Amino acid sequence: MSRVYVSTLALLLVSALSPVSHPVIRTLVDGSSVDAVLSPAQQPNLKFEPTEGVPTFAVRPPVLRLKPGAVVETRTFTKAGDYYDEKAGGPWPGEVGPFFIDGATPDDTLVVKIVRLRPNRDTAISAVNPTGISAVAGDSRTRILNDPLPARRFVWRLDRARNVGVLDLPNSASKKIEMPLKPMLGRLAVAPAGAEAFGGLWPGNFGGNMDVADAREGTTVFLPIFHEGAYFYFGDAHALQGDGEICGSGLETTMDVTFEFDLIKGRKIRWPRMEDADDIMVAGSARPLVDAFRIAQVELIEWLVDEYGFEKLEAYQVVSQGGHSRIANVVDPNYTVVAKFPKRLLPAKR
Numbered sequence: 489m490s491r492v493y494v495s496t497l498a499l500l501l502v503s504a505l506s507p508v509s510h511p512v513i514r515t516l517v518d519g520s521s522v523d524a525v526l527s528p529a530q531q532p533n534l535k536f537e538p539t540e541g542v543p544t545f546a547v548r549p550p551v552l553r554l555k556p557g558a559v560v561e562t563r564t565f566t567k568a569g570d571y572y573d574e575k576a577g578g579p580w581p582g583e584v585g586p587f588f589i590d591g592a593t594p595d596d597t598l599v600v601k602i603v604r605l606r607p608n609r610d611t612a613i614s615a616v617n618p619t620g621i622s623a624v625a626g627d628s629r630t631r632i633l634n635d636p637l638p639a640r641r642f643v644w645r646l647d648r649a650r651n652v653g654v655l656d657l658p659n660s661a662s663k664k665i666e667m668p669l670k671p672m673l674g675r676l677a678v679a680p681a682g683a684e685a686f687g688g689l690w691p692g693n694f695g696g697n698m699d700v701a702d703a704r705e706g707t708t709v710f711l712p713i714f715h716e717g718a719y720f721y722f723g724d725a726h727a728l729q730g731d732g733e734i735c736g737s738g739l740e741t742t743m744d745v746t747f748e749f750d751l752i753k754g755r756k757i758r759w760p761r762m763e764d765a766d767d768i769m770v771a772g773s774a775r776p777l778v779d780a781f782r783i784a785q786v787e788l789i790e791w792l793v794d795e796y797g798f799e800k801l802e803a804y805q806v807v808s809q810g811g812h813s814r815i816a817n818v819v820d821p822n823y824t825v826v827a828k829f830p831k832r833l834l835p836a837k838r
Contacts, residue, residue, distance in 0.1 A: 533559045533746075541565040541582020545677045545696055545721050546685035550588035553717075556751045560587070563608060564673075564725045566742045574611050574643045583675055583688050585721030589749055592718040597752040598678060598711040600720065604746035605671045605705040607646050612653060612727045612739035614642040621689075621736035621819040629821065644739050646727055653728055653739055667728055671743060674699045674724030676760075681714040688723070690821050691773035695760045697724060698771050698824045699733050699817035702762055710752070710761035720749075736819045759787045767828040771816065777823045781813065784827035792829065797838050806833070 536552050554560065562584065566572050570581040592598060618636030619628055626632040645654040652666045677695035680686055691698040695711050703709060711718070722745070729738030762769040770791065772783025785807065792803040810833050816824040 533561055536560055536562040538562065538565040538584045541567075541580075541584060541723065542688075542721070543580075543582050544685040544687055545583070545680060545690070545694060547679045547683075547715055547719055548586060550586050550717070550719065551584075553588040553590065554749060555590045556592075556749060559603065559746060559748045561604075561744070561746045563744045564723050564742045571615075572609070572611075572613060572740065572742055574613065574641075577613070577615070577641055580688070583677075583721045583723035585677075586679060586717075586719035587721075587749075588717040588719060589751065590717070591753075592713050592751055593716055594713050595754055595756055596713055597755050597757050598713050598718045598720065599750040599752060600676065600709045600711065601748040601750075602673065602703065602705055602707050602709065602745065603748050604744070605673065605725070606744050607648055607669070607671060607725070607727050607741050608744045609742055610646050610648065612644045612646055612741035614644065614735065614737040614739055616640045616642075616735055616737075623732055623734035623736070623818040627736070627819070644727070646739075646741065669727045669739075670701065670704060670729075672701050672704045672726050672729060672738075673722055673743075673745070674703070674726055674729070674738065675722060676703060676709050676711070677721040678711050678713060679715050679719035679721075691771075691817070691824050692822060693759050693773070695771075696773075697817075697820050698760065698773060699724075699726075699729065699738070699820065700762070700769075700771055700814070700824060700826055701726075701729050701731065701816065702764060702767075702769060702814065702826060704764075707762055707764045710757060710763070712757050712759070722747075732815045733817045733819050757787075759783060761787075761791070762826070763831075765831075767812075767830055768834070769826050769828045771824055771826050773820075773822040773824045775822055777815070777818060777825065780823045780825040781827075784813070784825045785811070788827040788829055792834075795837050796834055 565584050569576040569578040621627045625637045651669045675697045680694040725743040726738030727741050760771045770784045770787040772780045774780040789803045792798040811829045814826040
């Protein structure tokens with residue numbers, strides 16, 4: 489059998505049980521079930537179909553339990569009449585999760601590789617909301633004297649065959665624009681420390697709504713762990729987003745996604761990290777923006793010291809001259825900055 493299908497009924501039956509002592513029952517295609525998690529070598533790809541979204545990042549009964557090495561094929565959550573409906577424009581549907589990773593402890597690092605990430609519908613929404621969020625206009629958290637911008641929903645057509653987004657511009661000279669798509673996940677998180685619960689709009693040291701355009705297919709994300717099992721969440725797929733997400737919205741759509749999960753045992757990190765073919769990266773989230781920048785840069789320098797053998801002041805020097813940065817978002821309750829360093833300049837890890 490090539491795939492394991494997760495039974496929604498089974499998940500509901502075990503939701504009240506302790507995730508540590510009661511593994512989720514998985515129902516197979518032929519109707520049989522197993523209550524033991526397979527070893528990574530034995531474990532086929534899991535296919536998880538979300539049936540609901542959740543509004544917060546927190547410890548709650550998991551919807552899926554898996555072992556390090558597991559590959560999970562899934563999708564972001566949507567339902568009829570939600571935010572993604574080009575006509576209805578309803579409420580945000582929430583995030584998918586949590587996934588419980590067996591063996592994950594606060595002394596470890598969660599490793600999540602985005603193996604595949606593809607839009608699965610032909611439209612994307614970018615909404616300007618006078619009571620929403622913005623980097624350059626008054627919003628619900630930052631008042632300015634000017635009148636609020638009028639509400640407007642921009643519906644982009646996604647040409648998935650050509651990998652471009654198309655927007656009609658009826659009031660502009662060009663009347664239409666096309667942009668290459670760069671699919672990404674805005675929200676990747678673990679449950680925050682203690683009994684904290686953060687709304688889906690928040691980024692922090694737990695990850696969350698970082699809106700980092702580098703969280704795309706092929707990128708590996710490293711997250712700190714605050715609870716046994718990690719409690720992983722994801723959502724908020726953007727077909728495209730500019731740096732800063734200045735209008736408070738990317739090209740919001742839904743996507744099919746494949747993750748590969750692993751753990752780095754015995755190694756703790758303080759803030760989310762990423763790695764792609766070109767760079768290692770750290771995401772810092774805070775207000776004001778300069779504090780997010782400082783967090784990311786300090787964590788990047790310490791990464792070079794801890795894992796690549798740099799002396800601290802020398803790491804400070806090379807990051808100052810060879811590093812580069814991305815302003816990921818300046819609209820969320822915390823702003824996010826990504827500090828990057830080119831992998832071609834790095835020695836082998838110690």
